[in-house]
Amino acid sequence: MIIDSIKNGIVIDHIRAGRSMELYNLLHLDRLKCSVAIIKNAPSEKMGRKDIIKIDEELSVDLDMLGYIDPGATVNIIRDGVLVEKRHLELPEQVENVIFCKNPRCIVTAEREIPHIFRLANREQGIYRCIYCDTEGKRNEEE
């Protein structure tokens, strides 16, 4: 399969196979006017299979969101057809409206306008807790 290489834009590489559509939606890539290519199940020496997203426009990506969804992904910035920057991701300290608190005793379940904010409580285990009630947030793959 041939996908045109991009001149100025972003390549999100090393996405765990099967997660690209989730990233596409969470990063609101559907709102872009430029070309966006989603490559699923590409062969990878390191990962076996991986997904890749190519965006034909240099835009600011929510790295926190990306780091939370897939901390193993890399973000490559392409300018004039040349890779100028490669960013490795890590779990962000805090995420907003990515994990949603389901504790019926928590204030966020009573007042809809309050953002759902989770803070990284344990980096080794990737555990996030609601800043309001300390309930552990379930990452999507655990749900």
Place this chain on the structure above:
Amino acid sequence: MRSLIDILDLSKDEIASLIRTADDIIQNPEKYAEKCHGKKLATLFFEPSTRTRLSFEAAMYELGGHVIGFSEAASSSASKGESIADTVRVVSCYADIIAMRHPKEGAPLVASMKSGVPVINAGDGGHNHPTQTLADLLTIHREKGRFSDLTVGLCGDLKFGRTVHSLISALSRYENVRFVLISPEELVLPDYIKEDVLQRGGFSFYETEDLEEVMPELDILYMTRVQRERFFNEADYIRLKDSYILTPEKLLTAKQDLAILHPLPRVGEIAGSVDDDPRACYFKQALYGKYMRMALILMLLEVS
């Protein structure tokens, strides 16, 4: 501008400073009688709580200040559907400091993010109750003179007991504190506190259902009530409410300098016949709570 939402918002030095201030208030109450002259405390109690509210009000009056507020959600704008954010923004226009109790966990944190004046968490559901912990800490300090090198027994509802969670967090910053966790299986300390606070901090702890077995080891015995309002299921509450009742007989093997604490109110878990035992500290603890709230109000209002 500072607020107090979680006991860990305060550093060890700040807790030491609050204890020094509280000790000084106890020694020289007249020195503090006008410290908050012209200041107003708003007590926003969306959930009934007689003793905490009265303690805050007494604290402010003894500092020479005034108190405004409400004592249940039905008499507040919340009954009309107003958000917490709007309520505190408005109250910030009238008061210099807010003490808030709310049945929902995290409500005082939301308030502190929107308020123009300091917010004190006076209890948010089953979550945090930092000023109770300040009362507990002053009691322990006045009884034992230290926070380190103590064996602390926590007995009763360790699952929903917010005062237990806050006290463990607060004491986990001191050296050589050993925790003995005494509860029925259904009400054990949540795993996240065991893992995040005790195990990560390298603290020694022992879990048991048998209070009498561990009684001789304890320097502090912190009794708690099984709270009806934390249960969704009435049958579970009735089954567990009388799990532990402290009696003079059970204290026969206890140390002579044991300090018995309870955040109050008690509902039968400490027999009335224990009250005359010199080791019973729970009424002093309620008094100390007022002094710590006074010290806290002074700190947050930056009154020297």
